[in-house]
Amino acid sequence: xxxxxxxxxxxxxxxxxLILTIDNPPVNAFSPGVPEGLKAGLDAAATDDTVKAVVIIxxxxxxxxxxxxxxxxxxxxxxxxxxxxxxxLDAFPKPTVAALHGTAxxxxxxxxxxxxxxxxTPDAKVGLPEVKLGLLPGAGGTQRLPRVVGVxxxxxxxxxxxxxxxxxxxxxxxxxxxxxxxxxxxxVAFARRVADVRPLPRISERPAQPDPEAIEAARxxxxxxxxxxxxxxxxxxxxDLATRTPFNEGHAEEGVNFVQAKDSPQSRGMRHMFFAERxxxxxxxxxxxxxxxxxxxxxxxxxxxxxxxxxMNFLNAGIPVTIVETAQENxxxxxxxxxxxxxxxxxxxxxKPEDVQKRLDLLTPTLSMDDLGDADLIIEAVFEDMAVKKDxxxxxxxxxxxxxxxxxxxxxxxxxxxxxxTSRPEQVIGLHFFSPANIMKLLEIVRTDxxxxxxxxxxxxxxxTIGKVGVVVGVCNGFVGNRMLYAYREQASKAVLEGxxxxxxDAAMNSLGLPMGPYAMSxxxxxxxxxxxxxxxxxxxxxxxxxxxxxxxxQLGRKGQKTGAGVYDYPDGGRTPVPSPAVDDxxxxxxxxxxxxxxxxxxxxxxxxxxxxxxxxxxxxLEEGIALRASDIDTIYTYGYGFPAxxxxxxxxxxxxxxxxxxxxxxxHSLEVAPLLRRLAQEGKTFxxxxxxxxxxxx
Ligand code: T1G
Numbered sequence: 256x257x258x259x260x261x262x263x264x265x266x267x268x269x270x271x272x273l274i275l276t277i278d279n280p281p282v283n284a285f286s287p288g289v290p291e292g293l294k295a296g297l298d299a300a301a302t303d304d305t306v307k308a309v310v311i312i313x314x315x316x317x318x319x320x321x322x323x324x325x326x327x328x329x330x331x332x333x334x335x336x337x338x339x340x341x342x343x344l345d346a347f348p349k350p351t352v353a354a355l356h357g358t359a360x361x362x363x364x365x366x367x368x369x370x371x372x373x374x375x376t377p378d379a380k381v382g383l384p385e386v387k388l389g390l391l392p393g394a395g396g397t398q399r400l401p402r403v404v405g406v407x408x409x410x411x412x413x414x415x416x417x418x419x420x421x422x423x424x425x426x427x428x429x430x431x432x433x434x435x436x437x438x439x440x441x442x443v444a445f446a447r448r449v450a451d452v453r454p455l456p457r458i459s460e461r462p463a464q465p466d467p468e469a470i471e472a473a474r475x476x477x478x479x480x481x482x483x484x485x486x487x488x489x490x491x492x493x494x495d496l497a498t499r500t501p502f503n504e505g506h507a508e509e510g511v512n513f514v515q516a517k518d519s520p521q522s523r524g525m526r527h528m529f530f531a532e533r534x535x536x537x538x539x540x541x542x543x544x545x546x547x548x549x550x551x552x553x554x555x556x557x558x559x560x561x562x563x564x565x566x567m568n569f570l571n572a573g574i575p576v577t578i579v580e581t582a583q584e585n586x587x588x589x590x591x592x593x594x595x596x597x598x599x600x601x602x603x604x605x606x607k608p609e610d611v612q613k614r615l616d617l618l619t620p621t622l623s624m625d626d627l628g629d630a631d632l633i634i635e636a637v638f639e640d641m642a643v644k645k646d647x648x649x650x651x652x653x654x655x656x657x658x659x660x661x662x663x664x665x666x667x668x669x670x671x672x673x674x675x676x677t678s679r680p681e682q683v684i685g686l687h688f689f690s691p692a693n694i695m696k697l698l699e700i701v702r703t704d705x706x707x708x709x710x711x712x713x714x715x716x717x718x719x720t721i722g723k724v725g726v727v728v729g730v731c732n733g734f735v736g737n738r739m740l741y742a743y744r745e746q747a748s749k750a751v752l753e754g755x756x757x758x759x760x761d762a763a764m765n766s767l768g769l770p771m772g773p774y775a776m777s778x779x780x781x782x783x784x785x786x787x788x789x790x791x792x793x794x795x796x797x798x799x800x801x802x803x804x805x806x807x808x809x810q811l812g813r814k815g816q817k818t819g820a821g822v823y824d825y826p827d828g829g830r831t832p833v834p835s836p837a838v839d840d841x842x843x844x845x846x847x848x849x850x851x852x853x854x855x856x857x858x859x860x861x862x863x864x865x866x867x868x869x870x871x872x873x874x875x876x877l878e879e880g881i882a883l884r885a886s887d888i889d890t891i892y893t894y895g896y897g898f899p900a901x902x903x904x905x906x907x908x909x910x911x912x913x914x915x916x917x918x919x920x921x922x923x924h925s926l927e928v929a930p931l932l933r934r935l936a937q938e939g940k941t942f943x944x945x946x947x948x949x950x951x952x953x954x
Pocket of ligand 1 (some may be wrong): 282283284320321324337358360361362365384390392393530809879
């Protein structure tokens with residue numbers, strides 16, 4: 256009986272060379288229909304004496320960019336048979352040449368390693384990025400790669416997941432030839448040249464040299480580089496196994512470990528994040544053909560920490576920047592910081608000295624906003640005060656050219672209110688960068704009800720140009736990220752009032768995988784920042800300043816690392832937080848004053864309480880339409896607030912816990928449950944299902 260799955264393989268001949276072309280746009284993922292087509296082609300060629308060799312090539316923009324990630328939830332019998340296809344290649348009696356262009360990644364590169372030969376275009380990239388999905392190369396990569404590049408290099412490539420270019424890959428022995436000119440022509444010529452090579456050079460038949468030092472070093476390093484993650488441990492074990500067992504034994508073990516990793520919550524979380532990041536770029540109602548503005552020159556107002564970091568993003572992308580300050584001293588300090596940051600990167604070999612100068616040459620300092628008249632985009636990054644910002648936008652409106660985009664880097668204030676002081680509110684948008692702005696990947700793109708589609712589309716496109724993950728949000732106090740942070744901090748503070756210590760709260764979130772808990776993070780950012788934001792919010796609401804124990808810490812002049820003391824002490828100006836007896840006393844006095852009998856909270860209690868709080872506030876944000884999708888919130892929290900990707904972000908994590916359990920946790924702490932969260936829990940649904948329903952209702 257013939258297989259009904261439509262084959263995604265085009266078969267053609269060039270004389271005695273059979274060509275199998277994968278035709279599965281956009282990235283030739285190894286989807287159902289690909290293995291069937293490849294196997295059928297190989298079976299036919301195996302017994303056809305007129306075929307001397309086979310070339311496998313990708314149609315469109317790339318070779319196979321990996322297994323189809325969307326198929327990982329399929330039952331085994333329905334999953335595309337990548338390992339079986341490669342086994343057939345490994346047993347094929349004639350030369351097979353993988354012709355690589357674009358990005359040959361994961362299962363795509365493993366298939367190429369299953370061929371006898373590989374050729375590539377000069378700009379091709381090859382790699383095994385599975386670890387970024389909480390997985391491991393599950394189709395022979397952990398067994399074949401060390402047989403070609405050695406244990407140490409194999410571990411580097413697989414644990415980093417970073418692809419390498421064609422030239423370094425050739426130097427490593429992974430690519431046999433780089434083809435200048437037409438790839439297919441070059442590949443067929445190469446195949447003809449090796450048609451009679453025997454024995455066939457199968458990688459699986461090569462030995463892998465043991466390297467116990469490299470294995471041990473990797474075991475040590477993944478404790479830091481991949482803290483709490485499952486698949487890196489499998490990877491080190493399997494590469495080690497490759498040096499101690501015949502290919503088939505290691506390959507079998509790899510298959511077992513792959514399924515364990517695939518079915519783990521960690522990989523589910525990281526796969527969710529893969530698609531969440533891509534979904535964030537799709538805005539319902541914003542057509543792909545919406546005209547955008549070419550951003551050829553940028554203005555930045557403010558050369559402080561944020562302004563300087565923001566400017567560097569554009570300099571890095573080759574876009575000239577005019578940076579404005581009010582006083583020469585501030586301007587000089589800002590320029591100096593930018594220069595020093597670049598020089599530090601050069602010293603670490605991350606930047607060539609000539610590239611440092613090239614970037615600095617694109618930077619024009621000035622004390623006059625009039626010099627922003629030719630900028631296509633102007634980003635204000637000054638002190639977080641509404642009156643100051645309104646004054647700047649009023650003046651900006653007078654100097655900026657027609658069509659220029661006016662953006663504010665405010666992290667809390669009403670962008671609509673700022674826009675209203677201009678004659679062009681449709682040109683105003685919030686571009687909320689995260690500190691350090693030249694490093695952090697997240698960009699909250701804050702649209703008002705007046706922001707034009709073109710300004711929105713331009714901002715999304717620009718976020719990709721400067722290497723950011725842009726997520727569109729609406730206007731409210733703190734937008735998405737900070738608003739959830741306020742709720743999270745408020746609950747953390749309540750947990751301390753009820754008996755937990757700040758270090759226990761931080762340790763709990765650390766154990767969940769966050770690099771820092773709420774108190775170490777506040778001390779690093781500056782306790783006074785949160786204090787002033789709370790005070791400003793209370794004033795705006797006409798409410799008295801909340802009297803939280805953290806506020807009393809600030810009132811003692813303890814502002815965090817910058818004052819050597821905050822919630823923790825930082826002896827000798829260091830950055831290592833040390834529990835503070837003074838703060839401990841303050842908390843005990845505060846509890847006594849509030850009549851609270853302290854009681855212990857377990858680590859699990861603290862984790863469930865704080866993550867439930869995040870999901871609850873996230874649900875409110877969805878109800879109000881401030882965020883478009885729950886997965887957007889996950890993207891924001893993972894790229895902006897250190898929530899581990901292997902937990903999938905706070906909304907995905909809550910769904911993994913079960914929303915009914917989350918509701919129970921909130922009720923246990925007398926927290927008001929968001930109606931959306933309660934509904935989804937009652938219906939036994941997840942936030943992913945909510946996103947899917949919402950997307951459907953918007954089409
Ligand atoms: N499976 C399914 N869909 C994929 C996909 C994949 N592997 N790669 C990309 N897409 C979709 C993506 O969601 C988007 O869809 C569209 O293609 C364009 O992608 C056994 C198990 C190749 C560098 O990890 O890194 O093999 O949003 O927007 O910026 O060992 O995609 O348009 O609907 O990202 O030009 C290993 C993942 C898999 C590579 C192109 N492979 N992909 O980047 O386009 S695991 C990977 C990428 C594996 C084996 C294991 C990038 C790209 P939509 P895009 P791009």
